[in-house]
Amino acid sequence: MSNLLPIEFVNWAMRLLLAQGVIIVFLLLNVVSFSLPHAGDFKPFFLLMAVYYWAIYRPTLIPVYYTFVLGLVMDLLSGMPPGLTSLIMVALQTLVQKSRLFLMGQPYITVWIGFSIMALANAFCLWFVLSIKNGFMPATPTLVAALLSTLLFPVASLILLGVHKLLPVSSTPMRTVR
Amino acid sequence: MKRRGRSKVYVRFSPLQYIGSGQASIIFMLAATLLLAVSFVRPGMYGGLRSSVSDALTPAMIVISEPFRQVAAMMESVTGLSELRAENTQLRTENIRLREWYQTALMLESENQSLHALLNVKPDPLHRFITARVIADSGNAFVKSAIVSAGQKDKVQKGQAVLSGDGLVGRIIESGQNSARVLLLTDVNSRLPVLIEGSRQKAILSGLNTDLPVLKYLPADTDIKAGTRIITSGDGGMFMPGLPVGTVVVGTDGLPYVKPYADISRITHVRIVDYPEDPNLIEGSSSLQ
Numbered sequence: 001m002s003n004l005l006p007i008e009f010v011n012w013a014m015r016l017l018l019a020q021g022v023i024i025v026f027l028l029l030n031v032v033s034f035s036l037p038h039a040g041d042f043k044p045f046f047l048l049m050a051v052y053y054w055a056i057y058r059p060t061l062i063p064v065y066y067t068f069v070l071g072l073v074m075d076l077l078s079g080m081p082p083g084l085t086s087l088i089m090v091a092l093q094t095l096v097q098k099s100r101l102f103l104m105g106q107p108y109i110t111v112w113i114g115f116s117i118m119a120l121a122n123a124f125c126l127w128f129v130l131s132i133k134n135g136f137m138p139a140t141p142t143l144v145a146a147l148l149s150t151l152l153f154p155v156a157s158l159i160l161l162g163v164h165k166l167l168p169v170s171s172t173p174m175r176t177v178r
Numbered sequence: 179m180k181r182r183g184r185s186k187v188y189v190r191f192s193p194l195q196y197i198g199s200g201q202a203s204i205i206f207m208l209a210a211t212l213l214l215a216v217s218f219v220r221p222g223m224y225g226g227l228r229s230s231v232s233d234a235l236t237p238a239m240i241v242i243s244e245p246f247r248q249v250a251a252m253m254e255s256v257t258g259l260s261e262l263r264a265e266n267t268q269l270r271t272e273n274i275r276l277r278e279w280y281q282t283a284l285m286l287e288s289e290n291q292s293l294h295a296l297l298n299v300k301p302d303p304l305h306r307f308i309t310a311r312v313i314a315d316s317g318n319a320f321v322k323s324a325i326v327s328a329g330q331k332d333k334v335q336k337g338q339a340v341l342s343g344d345g346l347v348g349r350i351i352e353s354g355q356n357s358a359r360v361l362l363l364t365d366v367n368s369r370l371p372v373l374i375e376g377s378r379q380k381a382i383l384s385g386l387n388t389d390l391p392v393l394k395y396l397p398a399d400t401d402i403k404a405g406t407r408i409i410t411s412g413d414g415g416m417f418m419p420g421l422p423v424g425t426v427v428v429g430t431d432g433l434p435y436v437k438p439y440a441d442i443s444r445i446t447h448v449r450i451v452d453y454p455e456d457p458n459l460i461e462g463s464s465s466l467q
Contacts, residue, residue, distance in 0.1 A: 015207075018321075023236070025242065026192075028235065028238055028239055028242050028312060029242065031239065031315065031316070031317045032239050032243040032246070032315075033247075033312050033313055033314055033315050033324070033326075033446070034245050034246045034250075034315075035243070035246050035247045035250035035268070035446050036246075036250060037236075037441070037442065037443045037444040038316060038443045038444075039204045039315065040315030040316055040322075040324075040443075041318070041443075042319070043317045043318065044266070045316075049459070051309075063202075064202045064203050064206050065202070067205060067206075068206040068209065068210060071210070072210075072213070073200040073231055074317075076224065076227060076228045076231040076232070076319060076321075077228075077235065077314065077317075077325070078232060078314075078317045078321060079228075079316050079321040079323040079359060080316070080317045080318065080321055081210070081214055081217035081218065081221070081322070082213050082214070082216075082217050082224050082227075083209075083211065083213030083214035083215075083216075083217060084210075084214055084217075086206070086210035086213070087207055087210035087211055090203055090206050090207050090210060091203075091207055091272055094203040094207075102291045106380075110355075114317065122242045126318065126320060127320070129214070129446050130320040130321075133218060133310040134320070134367070134387075135364045135366070136196060137319075137320060137366070137387055138319075138387075138388075141319030142319050145318070145319070163236070
């Protein structure tokens with residue numbers, strides 16, 4: 001039960017919904033058409049950016065089951081074998097969450113390098129599994145996508161930082177009792 | 179006796195709290211592996227789920243893709259301005275040439291009609307086009323597919339051919355209520371029965387996940403020259419025969435690749451050909467009878 005006033009509750013809910021909305025937008029950015037030549041081949045891993053950021057700074061915002069569902073929705077939308085993105089995202093999220101206390105105390109550059117490693121790992125896993133399924137495939141486009149993701153990560157983390165500042169302190173609708 | 183203000187302790191119970199722990203990751207990774215294994219064994223199993231998810235998210239995808247489309251259109255108009263003069267000259271010459279062709283076409287059409295009437299040819303079934311916008315691509319280099327903003331409500335069905343302005347792009351593999359998925363010619367799973375114009379030789383156009391699909395199952399002695407036109411053969415009955423596909427490009431490895439007429443990497447709008455599977459369902463034009 002909530003002990004907030006109705007207006008406080010609406011405020012709390014809207015802030016949480018904004019954060020969730022941004023995650024969904026990041027997911028959809030991964031699939032919507034950019035109307036640019038070859039944009040689909042080199043599209044940065046937007047969803048991974050959101051998962052990585054929140055795994056470090058607010059793990060309660062994307063619990064494991066939620067990452068699983070997000071990955072599954074992305075697989076279904078993008079035409080990939082269902083479960084592939086879920087598997088990679090959950091594995092990477094768990095890795096990051098295990099080392100989040102270390103990463104939180106580090107300068108931004110370390111977090112950025114951490115993301116580039118995650119992007120490369122994501123690219124490698126995608127390439128590896130789909131090469132098993134469909135025969136050998138060139139890995140260059142997905143490596144370019146990993147590079148673009150790394151370059152774009154500071155911009156994405158700025159957006160997510162803005163959302164982070166708006167997030168309510170508590171993840172439950174309870175007033176802090178002193 | 180007056181009670182002292184104790185610190186209140188709220189005991190909360192949240193069942194989802196325990197799903198966030200380490201074991202949960204393993205459980206969900208196992209679940210994902212299971213789903214993946216099923217999709218390897220039976221790839222078509224998730225078709226319905228895919229359509230429902232893309233149907234549900236189509237409005238959001240249309241909204242999000244709109245700014246990108248506007249920016250692309252604006253950039254095109256800005257870069258187009260500088261080339262306007264050259265384009266104008268080119269269009270004028272093309273117009274003159276096409277006018278001559280128009281006369282030829284009129285002449286051939288009347289000749290064709292009279293010959294059809296003479297031979298009592300059964301007319302081809304009517305077909306119509308459904309125009310739709312591309313709202314999503316696969317977002318990775320391993321799957322070449324797109325989602326278009328038309329579905330079963332617009333009579334888009336699985337198996338229909340998809341064209342851009344210039345030529346064939348792919349075919350519909352899943353059709354939801356208001357969205358449909360197109361498997362592009364270039365996808366590694368795409369197989370298309372085609373005809374090599376001139377030689378009447380049939381072949382299968384097979385995608386490689388690169389820009390150029392390759393012609394397969396050609397007899398060893400087939401002589402194919404670069405620049406030969408490739409059209410759909412209509413074998414299998416799903417595609418209309420004679421749809422333009424592309425021209426042959428002989429690769430450095432000697433294999434006959436096909437350069438599609440449509441620029442598949444940058445399609446924004448497509449036309450879906452509603453071609454009836456059973457020619458008897460829709461009667462052809464009655465002008466010949």
